[in-house]
Amino acid sequence: MSVPYITIGNVRIKRTAALAPMASVADRAYRYVCKDHGAAYMVSEMISAKGLCYSDRNTEELCTVTDHERPYALQLFGEDPEYIGKAAGMLMKYSPDIIDINMGCPVPKIVKSGAGSALMKDPEQIYRIVRAAVGSCGVPVTVKIRSGWDGEHINAVEAAKAAESAGASAVAVHARTRTQMYSGKADISVITAVKQSVSIPVIGNGDVVSAETARDMYEKTGCDLVMIGRGSYGRPFVFDEIDCFFEGREYAPPTDIERLDVMYHQAELSVGFFGEHTAMSRCRRQCAFYLRGMPDAACFRDRCSRLEKLSQLGQLIDEIKERLWISSERKKNT
Ligand SMILES: Cc1cc2nc3c(=O)[nH]c(=O)nc-3n(C[C@H](O)[C@H](O)[C@H](O)COP(=O)(O)O)c2cc1C
Structure with a gap:
């Protein structure tokens, strides 16, 4: 259509x-x-x-x-x-x-x-x-x-x-x-x-x-x-x-992993446009929105509020991905 x-x-x-x-x-x-x-x-x-x-x-x-x-x-x-x-x-x-x-x-x-x-x-x-x-x-x-x-x-x-x-x-x-x-x-x-x-x-x-x-x-x-x-x-x-x-196309909502990847991409672009200091202060708030509904979101959101560097966001995302993997394995085994 x-x-x-x-x-x-x-x-x-x-x-x-x-x-x-x-x-x-x-x-x-x-x-x-x-x-x-x-x-x-x-x-x-x-x-x-x-x-x-x-x-x-x-x-x-x-x-x-x-x-x-x-x-x-x-x-x-x-x-x-x-x-x-x-x-x-x-x-x-x-x-x-x-x-x-x-x-x-x-x-x-x-x-x-x-x-x-x-x-x-x-x-x-x-x-x-x-x-x-x-x-x-x-x-x-x-x-x-x-x-x-x-x-x-x-x-x-x-x-x-x-x-x-x-x-x-x-x-x-x-x-x-x-x-x-x-x-x-x-x-x-x-x-x-x-x-x-x-x-x-x-x-x-x-x-x-x-x-x-x-x-x-x-x-x-x-x-x-x-x-x-x-x-x-x-x-x-x-x-x-x-x-x-x-x-009229079927919509496939993003997986949590895809959401995290887009969140990182936005942060990366922001660093490129505005420099790390300004970018990370803007990202802190935006990242919290991306994390809504994910397992342990409250704890990870709190960590977001203290991000200073893009590399810290990368580490945080790796941890969240691991957490997502564990919770999906748990679901499979129950
Ligand atoms: C943080 C924030 C900043 C905004 N800044 C502007 C702005 O610069 N210019 C403008 O015309 N409207 C601005 N707005 C209003 C929005 O464009 C929009 O009209 C309003 O949020 C209602 O739409 P929504 O219910 O989809 O959020 C702002 C809204 C928010 C929440």
């Missing part, structure tokens, strides 16, 4: 599942592994428009992506149309397929500056920001919004319409309000309402963790593409699962 493609501007994207932007989590190594396992589209960690304009070195690092990740978007955040316009133009040197603008970040520091989800309070500013980005870069511009500021102010439809009329080529909707942050259940009826109100593609986001929940998101909202954030923690395989489901 062949899966259809959607287009955002001139960019073709397989209608399976995209990886959501996740600052400090979905870095280059994480995205690389998700792409290997079938993520149809990826969005970078958020990049400060002002930071980029003032040539902040950390910001430069965030803009670097590998061709392997295409089609990909670089995501900007900021509250000022002038900086957003300038930064969108500057991003062209990194050759993104799409530029996305963050209108959903709930972090107090970002919100206080008027950026991220604070923009949900001001659809006219959304219009100005999108207009500035569209006018200064040669690629499609998209926005990622929330349902609204809080339960009393659900205005995703209004925000999406403002973005569309300013020239946005797609809108991603995280179906939670700012006050919900990341808790509570996503109310996907908001995504349905947005889909019924705009003509540009709508990306549905919130609580998708499997092929079944992806199918539900497509069927219940009519969205054009599904986006997965936390459901991919330690589980890049979720993209394979969704690919198989929509292509």
Whole structure:
């Protein structure tokens, strides 16, 4: 069964599942592994428009992506149309397929500056920001919004319409309000309402963790593409699962050994991209997710939290593999 493609501007994207932007989590190594396992589209960690304009070195690092990740978007955040316009133009040197603008970040520091989800309070500013980005870069511009500021102010439809009329080529909707942050259940009826109100593609986001929940998101909202954030923690395989489901192929979940090998591969890539110190601090948390459900996971997770070197992770993986072998032998003998 062949899966259809959607287009955002001139960019073709397989209608399976995209990886959501996740600052400090979905870095280059994480995205690389998700792409290997079938993520149809990826969005970078958020990049400060002002930071980029003032040539902040950390910001430069965030803009670097590998061709392997295409089609990909670089995501900007900021509250000022002038900086957003300038930064969108500057991003062209990194050759993104799409530029996305963050209108959903709930972090107090970002919100206080008027950026991220604070923009949900001001659809006219959304219009100005999108207009500035569209006018200064040669690629499609998209926005990622929330349902609204809080339960009393659900205005995703209004925000999406403002973005569309300013020239946005797609809108991603995280179906939670700012006050919900990341808790509570996503109310996907908001995504349905947005889909019924705009003509540009709508990306549905919130609580998708499997092929079944992806199918539900497509069927219940009519969205054009599904986006997965936390459901991919330690589980890049979720993209394979969704690919198989929509292509009508049998899905074989990874064995524990395969999961460990992918975990090591991600760590290795991370060391190559960021150096051992930064890589291992990021790996500590991610490895704990990969180990979920394995025998003695709690004890091994504790060891993960103290990893300093890639070689220590290699040793730990050898021990876990041995543990897995012993427990499978035990099962055979009982
Ligand atoms: C650790 C973390 C970092 C995030 N960083 C970003 C970000 O940089 N830009 C953005 O638009 N959304 C960001 N998000 C929100 C996610 O993209 C996504 O909208 C949210 O997690 C809901 O999807 P999920 O239920 O599939 O996780 C972040 C979420 C998490 C958990």
